Amino acid sequence: MASFPINSLPISASQPRKLSEPSHSNGGLKPITVTGNPPTFVSAPGRRIVAVGDLHGDISQARSALEIAGVLSSDGHDLWTGGETVLVQLGDILDRGEDEIAILSLLRSLNIQAESSGGAVFQVNGNHETMNVEGDFRYVDPGSFDECIDFLEYLQGYENWEEAFVGWISVAERYKEDRRMSQSPWGPWNLKKRQKEIVARSSLFRPGGPMACELARHGVILKVGDWIFCHGGLLPHHVAYGIERMNREVSCWMRGVNDDNDIPEIPFIATRGYDSVVWNRLYSKDSANVGSPSWKISSIAEKTLQSVGAKGMVLGHTPQLNGANCKYNEKIWCIDVGMSSGVLNSRAEVLEIIDNKARVLRTGDDSSGELEVADYL
Structure with missing residues (x-):
């Protein structure tokens, strides 16, 4: 396996940094400013923000969601089409599906493209990211174990991690097809193969491993303008502890x-x-299912948002059976719709925020593929 000294990179002091300014700005927007390492506070004046929930290893649904968000080309070339848009993905890219590293590679590629257009892509880590770094592989799809083996083989041809990681999305499907062609029907029950899978995944995701260090580029909480983005939910004692x-x-x-x-x-x-x-x-489950009255939860949400100077919070983590929605006086937006085939295989939905107004974007129920826009809630 190629060696990439990622974990030697320093965690620097919190100094604001500007992302690349657009090469052909059409609106004269100020550059995006990021504070924190990993990013914690983002100033993105005048930007359209889109948020995508849990993807769980489903590259097809991930692409559908990104196309709905208007940030990914539909021609199969994985090109950024969002201009100066800010995209936020809310974690749980790992587990339950077989294309985890491919999705992470796609998002990194899109971020590089977005920054050259005055936009940006951010991620926050979810519980399935932290579980895998802990070595908890209970929910790993068999195909994802195979992807880890393929990815390690692929890395042998590279000395530069950035180049290797960004390039994976362009070859991942070919590796998968080659594997399927050569796979023995007894593969899933092969003990040696299983041991190889565990070793491969552990080497990538253990603390200090290359994929763990890639995940370490992202925090668990992100504030973009007046909005908080996190996987499960921010509470007052988290704020008191310090989100950065x-x-x-x-x-x-x-x-x-x-x-x-x-x-x-x-x-x-x-x-x-x-x-x-x-x-x-x-915030993401019905108040009756968490044992607290709705007024109390609403009060906690209000207190939390006031303490960080935010107007709203966007969450993933808990699949919403009736689609993305808002709760508690429009302060909390829950956008995990279980779109992965490993969860509910529901239609993709994303949240769009423009001028602090949020709305849900989704494909129609019919086969036309036309975009539906839910009224501002």
Whole structure:
């Protein structure tokens, strides 16, 4: 396996940085400014924001969602078409599907393209990202174990991680087809193959491994303008602890080092427990199912948003059987619709935010593929 010294990259102090300015700006927008490492606070004046929920290894549904969002070409060339749009993906790219690394590679490729147009792509990590870095592979699809083996083989031809990782999306399907052609019918029950799969995935996703370090580029909380984006849900005690501090600690843990070069402990407040940032379902489940009256949950949401100077919070994590929706005086938007074939295989939906007004974009129920726009809620 090629060696990429990713975990030697420093976690720098929180200094605002400007992303690349558009090469042909048509609206005269100010450049996007990012604070935090990994990104925590984003100033994106005048930008259209689109948010995509849980993808769970389904590259086909991921592309559908990105096309609905207006940021991905429909010609199969995986080109950014969003201009100065800011795209936020809410985590749980891993598990339940077989194209996890391909989706991560696609998002990284789109970010590079977006920055040259004055846009940007951001991600936050979900509970399935943190589970895999912990070595919890209970929900890994068999095809994803195979993807890990293919990806390690592919890396042998590269010395530069950036080039290798961004390029994976263009060859992943070919590797998958070659594997299927050569796979023995006894493969799933082959003990040696199973051991090879576990070793391959562990080497990629263990703290300090190349995929864990790739995930470490992203936090668990992101504030873009007046909106908070996270996988499970932000609570007052998270804010009191410090959201930039949480992002930094999760990133250091994934990279396998901290500021003192010691092996970091798992950041419990962000990644473990029912009320952690990536596991919390207080806002995304019906109030009757979480044992709290709706007025109380609404009060908690209001207090949290006020403490970070935000107008709304966008969440994934809990599939919404009736589609993306808003709750608690339009403060909370839940956009995980279980679109992956490994979850509910529902139609793709995304959230669009323009001038602090949010609406849901989805394909129609008929076979025409026409875009539906839900009224502002």
